[in-house]
Amino acid sequence: MTSVLELRQVKKMYGEFTAVKELDLSIPEGAIYGFLGPNGAGKTTAIRMILEIIQPTSGTISVFGHSSALEVRDRIGYLPEEKGLYKKMKAWSIIAYFATLKGLSRKEAKKRAYELLEKYGLKDFSDKKTEALSKGMGQKVQVLAAIAHDPDLVILDEPFSGLDPVNQQVMEEVIRDMAARGKTILFSTHVMQHAERICNSILLIARGEKIFDGSISEAKRTIPRRVRLETDSDIGPLRSLPEVVAVTAVDLEGVPLGAEQIGGPHWDLQIADNADPDVILQSCFDNGIRLRRFDHSDPSLHEVFVNLVGESAREASYR
């Protein structure tokens, strides 16, 4: 697979502050790639550098083999994090305007704008000024404006923020449609569920630093296997099982409790790599441990995120 986007040792400084530290990245063609990270992690800065809206302090970026994104701007579509539209323009004409900036003829652009608006349920609003649209609708219009020229690489910065669940579905649909036609999609988010559902690869970054880069399953393997229990019984007998590496008292969310707190009813059992969870379940029955919950599903991306980013996320978000 050829890579659409290559970042080598890309760094961005704002005065003394380092927004992005030496970032290496390669995004293959046809991927749905997620940029994950807490607020202020450097996602938007990285995206802006990829698009050549800002210049990196050092390092090289290549898009479709070109050193400048502007050389191939017609093949890129972009939805920025902060959404805005010309208030006095009509929905169709905004979409058409951005499409003409990407090389479509005015006639084509207009046709395409109406097609897209109809396809994604905004047909009745095509001729309305954007100031008359709700925030969600406006955002949809902006997404359509970003993809109107059918780009080969779509970069979406926080595309789900501000959308209701139904429209988040529509957004996912847009992304899947594009991917199904072999386009490469890169989007940033801090909502892990979206990334987990849609992405095949992710980049995890915090405080400007790359923490993880790879497929979702690889990401999940970074967390040790574990079983989660909910019980009022004494779990002492389980501690001695060879399959159990460690036992941690956690709260409902899976966050470990402090040493001074009394454990229960939630427990996290870290298990050996080759262990069979059924052995533990069997042991529970044998020892008369009455379970309200026994969960040995894969960790969610959310847990991976919390695990990998941990405290730094919390600090960063306060910055």
Place this chain on the structure above:
Amino acid sequence: MKYALLVALREYAENAKTKGFWIGLFIFPVIIYMSFEIQTLLNKATPTRYVAINDQSGNYGDAIDKELEWLHKRDIFRAFGDYAKKYANKTEGEGKKKINFEKIPAIDPEAMMNQFTDSNREVVQQFFDSGGVEASLEMMKPMLVADRPDFEEPKHRYHLVPMPQVGDASDMKQTAQDMKPFLKGDEMITVDGKEKELFAFIQIPVDVAEQVVRPNQPKMSIGEERRGVEYWSTNLADTDAKEVVERAINEELRRAEYVDRGVDVSQVQQVEKTYVPFVSLNAKKDVGEEEVSMADQIRQWAPVGFVYLLWIGIFTISQMLLNNTIEEKSNRIIEVLLSSVTARELMMGKLIGIACVGLTMLGTWVGTLIIVVMAKAGPEAELANAMLEVLTTSGLLPAFAIYFFFGYLMYAGMFLAIGSVCNTLKEAQNLMGPVMLIMIVPVFTMMFIPKDPNGTLATVLSWVPIYTPFIMMNRAAADPPLFDVVGTGVLMVAFTLLVLYLTSKVFRIGILRTGQPPKIKELFRWMRSR
């Protein structure tokens, strides 16, 4: 360049759709039109004023009556002149300019210009002596269009009405009190069976002759009451009526005085019309052409108009650019734009697009001004025609175009830079304050510079690049030294390029920046950045 043009196209299309643009487009012609029409409209709107006189002396009633009558005749004469021009047969000859008013008895455009001179009085008199409106209409028939409305005599401005019955008129104090309700509108007078409000009331005392003030006469002693004629009204802002009556009485008084002193009145009138002509000559001009003509006058003062137009044009357009940049910035549309076009292309597109909007507006203004002037027959139109001719041949227009071009780029560049570093219009207005103060200077100097176009003030100011377009435009008619023209021109172009270069630097960084506007130090760093 293609992208810049696409941006320009959108800027133009969107701005041309705004209400502000259309209001701006229409308000100016409306103002121009109104300034032509306002006098007529005011005259039409002012009702006939009813005036009563209590002339105890018995000497001035006739004089006032005559003066008011003459005033009315003059109104008729003027109205007829306008009427004749309005309905002149335009297809005949080469259009209405061709109509030779000298062929029409007693209508002399010159005289119409001097409405208040005495010679005009004779012209008016002649007009009525030779048969007035009817006779002139008959004579002019072949020169007027067939389907014209009938000539309508203007209504009287003032109407003398007899005193209402209020008791003993010789008791002036009492009469004044009795007249008050009429002036205040509490009581009405009856004119031709209709109730009307009395506008003014004039009292001339019996002994008015003794109250006349003469030179070389001791001033009246304290306590002596010498009020002369009393003019009563509730509307003291409209002094026209008072002036007419005052003039009539004083003229009559002086006439009587001449007679008293044994001076021949007609001789005096002859003497009063004696004068020696004066001619202004310009030493710079070739032999035989030194005489300062009307055209020279126009050439000298026309630049003031151009400077004003330049100023209004540049700042209206730059303001648009500023608003528009801030809109894009605060809406964060700028980011999408910058993923499609470079900051420089965006900047250029905006400069071009908004310039076209402004030029459309300026063009419409000038166009409508010309149309209104042309459509409006009368001496103003002839003057305007002459002006147009002078202007098109004087080289002022190319100068205007050049100074507009660079002036616009210079100021638009500055405004664009301001717009790019501000997040809200309010922030921008704070920055605009000092800029506005600097910018107002050419408006102040606009009227002084033509009087001393190559003086120190004008010369110094024209070497300040931000003022060059205005001041040099102002001086353009006075043949400024070639050194000044070329030198300031080069400086202006260089400065404009510098402004645009620095603006592109500031714009590129500022446009993406949110939060506080940058500090001066930061701005300098941006300007130096790659």
